[in-house]
Ligand code: SF4
């Protein structure tokens with residue numbers, strides 16, 4: 259569940275402001291989705307994320323996709339329209355995190371998992387998934 263986010267501004271405006279990307283530059287070729295290394299695990303494919311933002315559909319913030327994105331820049335390098343989807347994903351995560359909503363909570367990770375997980379994985383995930 260995501261927090262109630264103020265909708266005084268449009269999702270499109272907020273995403274463009276935070277990411278610096280021109281969302282309507284996308285011409286829906288799908289090359290970002292085709293090259294995404296974790297695309298098959300996503301509930302919303304990368305090119306569909308752009309479509310939802312274009313449509314001002316806030317439900318994109320409820321997708322697993324924005325948290326699964328590995329910030330690898332593969333989509334950005336493949337995009338023929340110079341849309342940096344990595345920055346768009348980051349902007350969408352920020353919209354959630356700025357509402358004091360953490361995607362992961364250390365209290366919900368078991369002691370066994372904390373012992374087994376590599377510290378670098380924990381640190382990078384807390385950077386990405388907590389505000
Ligand atoms: S930056 Fe994210 S969306 Fe883009 S290719 Fe990498 S994992 Fe996929």
Ligand code: SF4
Pocket residue numbers: 283284285286287288289290291304305308333336337338339340341343
């Ligand atoms: S590669 Fe670029 S232009 Fe093509 S769908 Fe993805 S964001 Fe849009």
